[in-house]
Amino acid sequence: xxxxxxxxxxxxxxxxxxxxxxxxxxxxxxxxxxxxxxxxxxxxxxxxxxxxxxxxxxxxxxxxxxxxxxxxxxxxxxxxxxxxxxxxxxxxxxxxxxxxxxxxxxxxxxxxxxxxxxxxxxxxxxxxxxxxxxxxxxxxxxxxxxxxxxxxxxxxxxxxxxxxxxxxxxxxxxxxxxxxxxxxxxxxxxxxxxxxxxxxxxxxxxxxxxxxxxxxxxxxxxxxxxxxxxxxxxxxxxxxxxxxxxxxxxxxxxxxxxxxxxxxxxxxxxxxxxxxxxxxxxxxxxxxxxxxxxxxxxxxxxxxxxxxxxxxxxxxxxxxxxxxxxxxxxxxxxxxxxxxxxxxxxxxxxxxxxxxxxxxxxxxxxxxxxxxxxxxxxxxxxxxxxxxxxxxxxxxxxxxxxxxxxxxxxxxxxxxxxxxxxxxxxxxxxxxxxxxxxxxxxxxxxxxxxxxxxxxxxxxxxxxxxxxxxxxxxxxxxxxxxxxxxxxxxxxxxxxxxxxxxxxxxxxxxxx
Numbered sequence: 001x002x003x004x005x006x007x008x009x010x011x012x013x014x015x016x017x018x019x020x021x022x023x024x025x026x027x028x029x030x031x032x033x034x035x036x037x038x039x040x041x042x043x044x045x046x047x048x049x050x051x052x053x054x055x056x057x058x059x060x061x062x063x064x065x066x067x068x069x070x071x072x073x074x075x076x077x078x079x080x081x082x083x084x085x086x087x088x089x090x091x092x093x094x095x096x097x098x099x100x101x102x103x104x105x106x107x108x109x110x111x112x113x114x115x116x117x118x119x120x121x122x123x124x125x126x127x128x129x130x131x132x133x134x135x136x137x138x139x140x141x142x143x144x145x146x147x148x149x150x151x152x153x154x155x156x157x158x159x160x161x162x163x164x165x166x167x168x169x170x171x172x173x174x175x176x177x178x179x180x181x182x183x184x185x186x187x188x189x190x191x192x193x194x195x196x197x198x199x200x201x202x203x204x205x206x207x208x209x210x211x212x213x214x215x216x217x218x219x220x221x222x223x224x225x226x227x228x229x230x231x232x233x234x235x236x237x238x239x240x241x242x243x244x245x246x247x248x249x250x251x252x253x254x255x256x257x258x259x260x261x262x263x264x265x266x267x268x269x270x271x272x273x274x275x276x277x278x279x280x281x282x283x284x285x286x287x288x289x290x291x292x293x294x295x296x297x298x299x300x301x302x303x304x305x306x307x308x309x310x311x312x313x314x315x316x317x318x319x320x321x322x323x324x325x326x327x328x329x330x331x332x333x334x335x336x337x338x339x340x341x342x343x344x345x346x347x348x349x350x351x352x353x354x355x356x357x358x359x360x361x362x363x364x365x366x367x368x369x370x371x372x373x374x375x376x377x378x379x380x381x382x383x384x385x386x387x388x389x390x391x392x393x394x395x396x397x398x399x400x401x402x403x404x405x406x407x408x409x410x411x412x413x414x415x416x417x418x419x420x421x422x423x424x425x426x427x428x429x430x431x432x433x434x435x436x437x438x439x440x441x442x443x444x445x446x447x448x449x450x451x452x453x454x455x456x457x458x459x460x461x462x463x464x465x466x467x468x469x470x471x472x473x474x475x476x477x478x479x480x481x482x483x484x485x486x487x488x489x490x491x492x493x494x495x496x497x498x499x500x501x502x503x504x505x506x507x508x509x510x511x512x
Contacts, residue, residue, distance in 0.1 A: 036371030060205030146175030340396030
């Protein structure tokens with residue numbers, strides 16, 4: 001894999017536990033997001049190479065699925081302390097190729113560890129149910145079994161947590177094998193984590209990895225050996241993945257984009273709410289589907305609240321994400337920086353009031369960061385429902401403020417949003433808190449909590465256009481997605497049974 005601060009490295013793809021050279025004619029540059037420097041290049045694998053990864057996983061499946069479950073979880077137990085030991089190394093790599101600050105990047109590793117802690121409960125989670133004498137002399141036992149090869153199509157914004165936390169641990173603990181399509185701009189973290197996993201004794205072929213463009217990645221959606229697809233990304237692509245894979249008879253969990261709203265009522269603890277929302281909005285440079293890019297603020301306190309938001313946003317330390325003092329690092333690439341800047345321009349054109357402008361932040365940074373992909377904290381006020389900037393996901397450090405007269409207007413406005421990953425309310429009122437939790441459309445709800453992502457014992461449960469599928473990530477859903485139920489009914493004959501001349505059509509299934 002590429003080493004930071006050295007010459008540009010040429011990456012490969014992983015099959016059978018080894019990195020192979022790609023025959024592709026198309027390559028993508030990987031940059032240090034803080035400086036813009038090219039540090040590696042990754043192949044856009046050919047269809048044959050993607051197929052090779054699938055076939056390797058398919059060949060590895062029978063032996064892996066047959067391995068006692070404690071042997072499978074033992075590898076995750078071995079991996080866990082190595083993640084802790086090398087946390088700073090992994091975090092620095094994330095902060096380099098993606099741009100989130102070191103504290104946020106360490107959090108990604110911690111969330112992998114949390115996912116492992118859930119996955120190693122598989123012996124308990126996969127136990128079935130049983131009942132003796134369900135019908136005279138008949139006993140039934142149910143099991144949960146793995147399905148085969150799963151594909152994971154990961155986004156760029158969490159190169160450690162999503163592929164190696166959300167997707168991989170439960171999948172392989174349940175006895176499946178896995179092909180990762182890593183996000184093209186940020187494959188270095190996947191290279192490191194996959195190497196570490198194989199160092200823990202993972203049998204070859206259980207996990208394989210490619211980087212690929214859309215056409216080649218679609219092999220994962222259509223190949224008959226792939227039994228299910230876990231996807232995280234935009235809603236249009238998620239709908240496409242869901243449509244293609246489901247039509248091919250595969251299971252799909254597609255976590256897609258969001259435009260999370262937070263409602264701030266006049267009785268809220270305004271300063272504490274503002275600090276929490278600053279963290280929610282500008283954390284990870286806004287590049288997360290659980291960011292809080294829209295504040296719906298009660299008009300009576302809106303002026304005061306916007307002033308607090310601007311004050312606290314200006315306190316954020318912008319700079320090199322690999323430095324411990326940095327609170328807001330760059331976005332992932334020059335292309336994404338241009339996209340976020342475009343949303344700022346569009347909001348101005350649509351008539352939103354620019355309270356804080358994050359464009360041009362590079363000029364205030366040290367010279368060696370001038371080529372980095374930075375966008376400073378940006379705040380817009382008086383955003384209305386007819387403005388696209390307040391409806392669509394911008395995926396950057398921008399806050400949009402919408403003003404409402406009261407709770408009823410606020411929740412109606414929020415529920416008009418087609419996306420429903422998360423929503424939150426800031427209030428000291430028990431009544432409005434309960435009403436909000438009951439009536440909001442979002443799948444993850446916060447009461448005075450700006451990022452209402454539950455711990456992994458519970459599912460990551462987006463609603464509406466933020467999710468397509470039946471089983472969410474984590475919780476019981478996670479184990480159900482990666483397994484299927486088998487019921488076994490048994491009968492042992494008595495001497496009288498052996499002499500039986502007539503057998504009912506409903507043998508063992510009815511008791512009347």
